[in-house]
Amino acid sequence: MNVRQLEAFQATMETGSVSRAAERLGVSQPAVSKLLRAFSDSCGFGLFVRSGGRLVPTQEARALATEVERMFSGTERVARLARALRNREWGEVSVAAPPALATRYLAHALAPLLSARPDLLFTLQSRNSPRIAELVAAQQIDIGLSVLPSDHPHVDAEIIMRFDMICILPAGHPMAERNAIALDDLRNEPFISLARDDCSLMTIDRAFQVRGVQKRTAIEVPLSETICGFVANGVGVSVVPPFVGLDYSPTQLVRRKLVPATPMDVWMLTPNTRPPSLAAQRLAELIRLAVAPFNTTRVEA
Incomplete structure (x- = not known):
């Protein structure tokens, strides 16, 4: 037996007719009949009988149909998985x-x-x-x-x-009206800082050192988003990446360009x-x- 025989058998079981099975498979009716005969010979028993002009499957054919359906269901699952992999969905x-x-x-x-x-x-x-x-x-x-x-x-x-780091300030801060904040402007401001071993902090500290500005750390936290929370509540100012604190409105937290640029x-x-x-x-x-x-x-x- 082969896959084409199994396809012809399944189509005939589902449609109840050799002619409709042929239409579904896109082949001639004699071709389906030939496939069914070959499948029956492989099995060693009859698959269908004629009764009142209708094609009726035998009990053995019904038992086979269950397994054939499982096999094609598994094949369809493989095909769906292949499509999902191809479309990068799985x-x-x-x-x-x-x-x-x-x-x-x-x-x-x-x-x-x-x-x-x-x-x-x-x-x-x-x-x-x-x-x-x-x-x-x-x-x-x-x-x-x-x-x-x-x-x-x-x-x-x-x-x-x-990216260039930005300066964030509480909305009511005196420097909030400026379009850009210089590192020198942060000299005496309470600074909300990341932990000392953070790679971003190393870049920020180096920028302050180059300008000769002493940073006054008031609070040290583990996350940039936590920094934004403290700044939004008026505790201090900070320097953060531009993609953090985006959920805060301008009435809570002001984001300004930092000069000179700290990339x-x-x-x-x-x-x-x-x-x-x-x-x-x-x-x-x-x-x-x-x-x-x-x-x-x-x-x-």
Whole structure:
């Protein structure tokens, strides 16, 4: 027996007629009859009998029909899976990003993709940049976003965004009317800071040191989004990436350009020891689109 015989048998069982089975399969009626005879011979028993001008399946044929239907259902499942893989709608993709991106912004940017692909399992981890590079090198995640490049031989690194840090102030702050805030203006302001080992803080501190400005840290917190909460409540000022604190209205928190510019890069890290899945490729494309509004310089890959 072969698949064509099984198709002819299933179509005849479902339509109750050789002629209608032929129409469904797009072949001639004699071709279906020939397939049914060959299938019957393979089985060693009759499949149909004529009764009152109707084609009636035998008990043995009914028993076979159940298994044949299961087989074709499994085939259809394989076909659906193949379509989902081709359309990047199925699979598992794991991403690790610094807290400034992972806490809020990536959820906002990637939600439309994920809601349209319920069979795509997406895992997001919040890690510091050195740990992200380690996870990518060990092939424990598919995509890493890092503010540090990686020179590991098993990791490909691509700059996907270069952004300028911004200054955030309480809405009622005296400097809130300005279009830009100079680092020198923050000399005596209570500063809401990230933890001392945070890579972003290292960049901020270096900018203050270059200008010879002593930063007066009043509060130290683990997350940039937490900084925004303190600033919105009038506790102090800070310097953060432009993609944090987007949920706060201008009546709570004011976002201003920081001068001189204090740039940072975001790198996309991927393992190079195995090809990425189609789903991972699609997610990488969407991450590039998600960060594009904050990219101050077009960086060639």
